[in-house]
Structure formats: structure tokens, C-alpha cells
Amino acid sequence: MSARIRLLPNSAAPDGRGRMSNIAQQIPLFKVFMAPEAALMPRLRDVLYSGAISEGPPVAEFERRFAEFIGQPQMLSFYSGTAALHTALLLAGVGPGDEVISTAMTAEPTNLVILQTGAQVVWADVDARNGNLAPDAVAAKITPLTRAILVVHYGGIPASIAALRAIAERHGIAVIEDAAHALGARYGGKPIGAHSEYTMYSLQAIKHMTTVDGGMLACRNPDDLPRGRRLRWFGIDRAAPRTEVDVAEVGYKYHMNNVNATIGLVQLDYIRPVLERHIANGRYFDAALRGIPGLRLCAWDAAAEPSYWFYTVLAERRDDLARRLGELGIGNSLAHKRNDRHSVFAASRCELPGLDRFYDAMLHIPCGWWVDDAARERIAGALRQGW
């Protein structure tokens, strides 16, 4: 590995005056992984000056390689995960008058795209052990208007896919998985992306893998691909001569370009060890943080294998713990505001006692590729000392 990707972000580094600092180095909660300069820059230079920077062969090649990486052949690329998720809802037939059951424990785009279709967001409560949709709560919210269930794998912990899919199949509705946090996670021995009608991945800056911005959509049904391609480009079929196309449906400017795709092609060459380190760190914390007074660890289905985008602990006096970790230079955050507290979702308000318990205790700590052995021991030691 080149110096650019060595897992040493917490080793001594020059301070602002060029001297080596002897204070504890910050361990950030998020850090962008970018492939080594020597591998990336020639490819990037080539595409930037190729005269073809919009959607072309590099995008098709990236879709093919990302599909291969996930093991799910029907893959569409987008400019963002949000665009991919919006398109998934449209492909699932969601529109005005429909209801989509979703979780409030997520980033805002998960739920804003539901409103963008004209449908109503219906909150189902979460499992207080991990912040993911609780299947019983979802089943209780099904109505004749329910068109889809939008499932988030919060922080990289797979939701209870088997039970959620059973509910969806019973009612003949689609499951759309928001796997923005869950690249590399598995459920039932298969990758996330192999289970539902639609699975979205985000390639935004701080995700496991980034193309600067980007999103992917795995579609189970190959018949979705032509419409998905039209929806992402103004409703136009790019393969047909421009003057012979007919725009029959409103489309969007959601396509990925050759520049982002080229970054993605290089990133894919380096992503496995990045994911492996997230997972190794997560498993380390699963063992090392057990039994600390005042601290609970998340729990999940036996079939789930998380990819630990960050590591979530559930703490008594959470704000005191956050302050203490901050003093010790250990990045931590709530990362997301529960979406039901935004006024744009006021019409969906309801009691969510599982979410109350999870949200009041959750704290996310660093777990990614930049957390080396010394850093993770320092984090575990800090938690063991108490707060």
C-alpha cells in the first residue's frame, strides 16, 4: 500500500508550525478514503481531457464492475444516492395518494424523496436495540394505501430483512432498501442488494466508498432498467436518435458522469481492504466494549453481518459520554436528527417509543478504515474509564 492509504491517521503529524505535536491525535468520526494519487490521477486526467465527460463508456463500465462487486447484475448509476432512491420509488409505482412506511432514524434524504413523489410518509417504530425498522411495527402500519416499505440499514447494521420481506410479500408491496450506510454488509449469507426489489447505495463523500458524489440502484427486475435509464435522463432514451425520441414521462437529470465513474472505477480496486477494516474494527468493539457499566451495544438478527459505517453505542448519560470522548480527541456524534422532528414531516407525527429509547441513548464513534489498532484500543480504553 502506498503512504496515501496507510492506516495511520492517528500517528504523530506535524502541528501548524511544522513541529510534531505530542498531544493526542484526533480520531475523526468520518474520513474520506481516496485511492492513491499514482493510481487515480492519470485516469482522472485522461477522462477530464478526453472531450467526453458526461455519461459515456466509463459509466457503463463502472455500472458493470459495481454490479460484479455486489453480485447483483441489474445495476443503474446515478449522480447521488438520493437520486437513486427517488427513482426506486418511481419504479415501484409510488405516487400521490400512496403511503410509504419508513423509519425516522435516518438521514433526511431517505424520507424527503417520498414527499417528492407526492406520497405520504408513514412512520413505523424502530427496534430500540439498533434503530432499524421493527417488523411488528411495520405490519401494524400497513393500509390499503401502502405502496412500499423503505428500509434503512442504519449505521451499516442490516435491518430484519427476512421479516420485513415476509410482510411485504404478504401484501404484494415492494421493499426498497436504503443501503447508504451498508455497503459490504450481508444478510442470510448474501450481500445487501440481493434481497429486495430495489437497493440503493450512496457513493457520497463520507460513505464507505465514494465517487465524490454518486449513487447506485440494484433492481431485481431487469424490466425496470429501460425506464430507470429514461427517468435518470429527462425521460429520454439516450440510445435513440435525439430527434426521434418521445418524452412520455417526466424525467430528471440524475445520471452519473464519466468523471465520477472514473473515480469509482479506481476506488473499486481498493475498496475491499477498506470494508474489511471497518468490519474488523466493528467486531473488535463488539467484543472489547462488552460489559462496560452504563453502556449497551447494539444487537441484530443472527442472519445479519454489519459493515459498521460507524459504531453505535447506547449510553446512559449519553451527553456526558460525548463530552468526555470529545475532550479525549475521539470523534463522536449523533450524525442524524430523527426525521419525525422536522416540520416538513409534521403530517406523519405519531408515538415512536422504540425510537425515543434508541435516540436518547445513541452515540456514534469512529470505526472506519482510518482507525488503526492503537486508535481502537484508545477508544475502548476511554470507554472503559467511564464518564
Ligand SMILES: Cc1ncc(COP(=O)(O)O)c(C=O)c1O
Ligand atoms: C441513510 C441515507 N440515505 C440516503 C442518503 C443520501 O445519499 P446521497 O448523499 O448519496 O444522495 C444518505 C446520505 O447522504 C444517507 O445517510
